[in-house]
Amino acid sequence: MAKDYYKVLGVEKHATPEEIKSAFRRLAHQYHTDKSTGDATKFKEINEAYQVLSDKDKRAQYDQYGQTFEQAQSQGGFGGFEGFRDWSNYAQAGGFNAQDIGDIFGNLGDMFGMGGGRRGRAAAAARGRDLETTVTVDFTTMVMGGTVELNIQRDVACDQCKGTGAKGGTALKTCGDCGGNGQRATTRQTMFGVFQSVGVCPTCRGTGKIIETKCDHCRGRGTESKKEDLRVEVPPGIDDGMTLRLKGKGEAVQNGTTGDLFIHVRVRPHHIIKRIPETADLVTSLTVNVAEAALGTTKTIDAIEEKLDVEVPAGIGSGQRLRVKGKGIQTNRGRGDLYVQVTVETPKRLSRNAKRLLEELQKEL
Numbered sequence: 001m002a003k004d005y006y007k008v009l010g011v012e013k014h015a016t017p018e019e020i021k022s023a024f025r026r027l028a029h030q031y032h033t034d035k036s037t038g039d040a041t042k043f044k045e046i047n048e049a050y051q052v053l054s055d056k057d058k059r060a061q062y063d064q065y066g067q068t069f070e071q072a073q074s075q076g077g078f079g080g081f082e083g084f085r086d087w088s089n090y091a092q093a094g095g096f097n098a099q100d101i102g103d104i105f106g107n108l109g110d111m112f113g114m115g116g117g118r119r120g121r122a123a124a125a126a127r128g129r130d131l132e133t134t135v136t137v138d139f140t141t142m143v144m145g146g147t148v149e150l151n152i153q154r155d156v157a158c159d160q161c162k163g164t165g166a167k168g169g170t171a172l173k174t175c176g177d178c179g180g181n182g183q184r185a186t187t188r189q190t191m192f193g194v195f196q197s198v199g200v201c202p203t204c205r206g207t208g209k210i211i212e213t214k215c216d217h218c219r220g221r222g223t224e225s226k227k228e229d230l231r232v233e234v235p236p237g238i239d240d241g242m243t244l245r246l247k248g249k250g251e252a253v254q255n256g257t258t259g260d261l262f263i264h265v266r267v268r269p270h271h272i273i274k275r276i277p278e279t280a281d282l283v284t285s286l287t288v289n290v291a292e293a294a295l296g297t298t299k300t301i302d303a304i305e306e307k308l309d310v311e312v313p314a315g316i317g318s319g320q321r322l323r324v325k326g327k328g329i330q331t332n333r334g335r336g337d338l339y340v341q342v343t344v345e346t347p348k349r350l351s352r353n354a355k356r357l358l359e360e361l362q363k364e365l
């Protein structure tokens, strides 16, 4: 049989949203498993009821059909309603998603000061901010690899106190407020009563130590902002849009790990050479005239950092590719190849003499 959600919450059928809410709070408080009066099954029931009755549309459906649309869907139509079998089924059936459940418990967890995980978080070491920047490298750097110079403004460990924040070698003393463990219990008055939770000690910010005499240079922060020149290796074959990560070149933070520097790389296109995607090969284009295509020729082309003479064999067709070995992108197994894509250009305007010669040629072919 369908549960009567109004009975579950102990409210009248015409209860106002405020009455439903306050009934839910009172019962959730009473049956929460952290309490001596706790009852997991009851607690679930109360939540189920509240999920439906606190939602205007779901409540209207429930009033009309004795269940909501989602419940009906999950059970194959109106009529067979048996109530929720269990919490996880309800989530899977789409009554509300797992995220909502997490939120409900998460929020209650907060209210009740539950959650052992919180303690772990409090003690977790600080981490400095990551930084990001964009560099544009030329096509040759992409092909051969190279370096780029960057000037980055970032927080680094203070030179004077070596990042401790304490004046020239003065000792750190144990934090009196937390006894050195970096955590402090706080007591909170909530609508369910008084609860205790453990958080980061505000006095020592979780480090367990306090500085007796602060470093003059960084005023105890342990870090200072500095402009820094960096030489960054750019590996050959890097694609436009790739990101390099430099560990420990982000912002430093006192008593924590320095963040990373992310370098987004743009590759400036070459005026004629392109990369064949996902390979170590390059392709360039070359135009020859009809006679050159028929008779063969030698052409000088632009390659990476050099000019190359390319033999165009007699009889080459438009669209054919010639391969120049070892003139592509540097890899750890040597360089890829450079392909020369040949286009045979047919003359559009002919001199009288050229026309005559072609007519002669035509008789020969």
Ligand SMILES: [Zn+2]
Pocket: 175, 176, 177, 178, 179, 180, 181, 182, 183, 201, 202, 203, 204, 205, 206, 207, 208, 209
């Ligand atoms: Zn402390």
Ligand SMILES: [Zn+2]
Pocket: 158, 159, 160, 161, 162, 163, 164, 165, 166, 215, 216, 217, 218, 219, 220, 221, 222, 223
């Ligand atoms: Zn300092």
